[in-house]
Amino acid sequence: DAKTTQPTSMDCAEGRAANLPCNHSTISGNEYVYWYRQIHSQGPQYIIHGLKNNETNEMASLIITEDRKSSTLILPHATLRDTAVYYCIVRVVVINTGTASKLTFGTGTRLQVTL
Amino acid sequence: NAGVTQTPKFQVLKTGQSMTLQCAQDMNHNSMYWYRQDPGMGLRLIYYSASEGTTDKGEVPNGYNVSRLNKREFSLRLESAAPSQTSVYFCASSVRPTNRVETQYFGPGTRLLVL
Numbered sequence: 001d002a003k004t005t006q007p008t009s010m011d012c013a014e015g016r017a018a019n020l021p022c023n024h025s026t027i028s029g030n031e032y033v034y035w036y037r038q039i040h041s042q043g044p045q046y047i048i049h050g051l052k053n054n055e056t057n058e059m060a061s062l063i064i065t066e067d068r069k070s071s072t073l074i075l076p077h078a079t080l081r082d083t084a085v086y087y088c089i090v091r092v093v094v095i096n097t098g099t100a101s102k103l104t105f106g107t108g109t110r111l112q113v114t115l
Numbered sequence: 116n117a118g119v120t121q122t123p124k125f126q127v128l129k130t131g132q133s134m135t136l137q138c139a140q141d142m143n144h145n146s147m148y149w150y151r152q153d154p155g156m157g158l159r160l161i162y163y164s165a166s167e168g169t170t171d172k173g174e175v176p177n178g179y180n181v182s183r184l185n186k187r188e189f190s191l192r193l194e195s196a197a198p199s200q201t202s203v204y205f206c207a208s209s210v211r212p213t214n215r216v217e218t219q220y221f222g223p224g225t226r227l228l229v230l
Contacts, residue, residue, distance in 0.1 A: 043119070043205050043221030044158065087157065102173070103219060105150075105157030 004088045009110040012082075018075040020109050022088030025069040033064060034103070035073045037084040044087065044105070047073065078113045085110050117141055119222035121206050127228045128196045136191040136225050138206030146209045147189035148173075148219065149181060151202040158205060164189055196229045203227070 005023040012018040024033065035047040048055055048062045050071070055062045061074040075082055087108040122137045140147065145166045150158040150173075160173030164183040178200060180192045189208075193200060203226050207219040 041224070043207070043224055044219075046218045046220070049218070102160055102163070103158075105159075107155070107157055 004090055004106055006086075006088050006106065006109045008107070009112065011112050011114060012075075012078045014079055014113055014115055015077055018078040018082065018111060018113070020073040020075075020086050020088075020111065021070065022072070023070045024088070024090040027068050027090050031090050033062065033068075033071050034089040035060070035062065036087045036089065036103075036105075037082075038087070038108070039081075039084040047086075078111075080113050080115070083111060083113045119206055119208055119220055121204075121222040121225050123225060124223070125226045125228075127230065128193075129230050130197060132196050133192065133194050134196065134227075135193075136204055136206075136227075137188070138190065138222060139188045140206075140208040140220070141187065142208060142210070142220065143186070144208035144210045144220070145186070147183065148207040148209070149179075149189070149191045150205045150207065151175065151200075152205060152224075153202050161191065161204075193227075196227075198229045201227060201229045 032049050032051050034049040036044040037047055038044045048057055048060050050062045050064050052064055064071045085108040087105050089103050119140045128134055148163040149161040151161055152158045159175050161175055161179050162170055162173055162181040164170045167183055167186045170181050170183055182190045203224045205224050206222040209219040
């Protein structure tokens with residue numbers, strides 16, 4: 001299994017960019033990098049995913065190193081509403097030939113955005 | 116669209132009691148999942164259903180049963196609740212688009228306390 005390592009917690013000032021790192025040195029060639037976040041007491045929310053190219057959507061940017069051993073999620077202008085636990089997931093296993101796959105959640109990074 | 120809905124939001128049970136957690140999605144997704152989240156930990160997969168009419172065990176299935184009633188609904192049953200099943204339960208659904216990368220959408224969770 002591709003294991004991920006994330007810092008336990010980070011702080012960011014409101015309006016600044018939040019850069020959340022993730023190490024996944026054992027990632028295999030066909031595994032994607034996913035990011036989800038979980039705001040307190042809510043269900044996880046999908047943010048972004050990528051394979052090897054950098055990706056950007058309306059929520060965030062994902063920068064994946066050329067060797068794919070690490071990635072960084074960037075929230076360009078963090079707000080108080082971005083305070084949450086952010087999960088980096090690289091193990092997406094197709095359980096069977098249907099459409100289901102398994103997400104393995106670690107303990108994530110607790111991002112605190114402050115005034 | 117309501118997305119993924121779960122009922123009840125909160126439940127207190129005594130040891131040995133039974134209950135069913137309900138989950139429904141209105142996104143026409145094929146796959147549905149049940150996870151549990153214990154304090155300070157990531158989510159762990161209990162059961163999943165790749166498509167209507169099929170169910171399979173996840174990481175922690177002991178003490179639970181599931182029913183995929185139709186494409187919209189996926190219920191989780193605790194036949195004889197134990198204090199170790201005190202947790203927050205999340206339902207999720209997903210569909211695999213043509214690029215084979217799927218995203219899971221989560222419900223708001225059911226908080227269960229077993230005394």
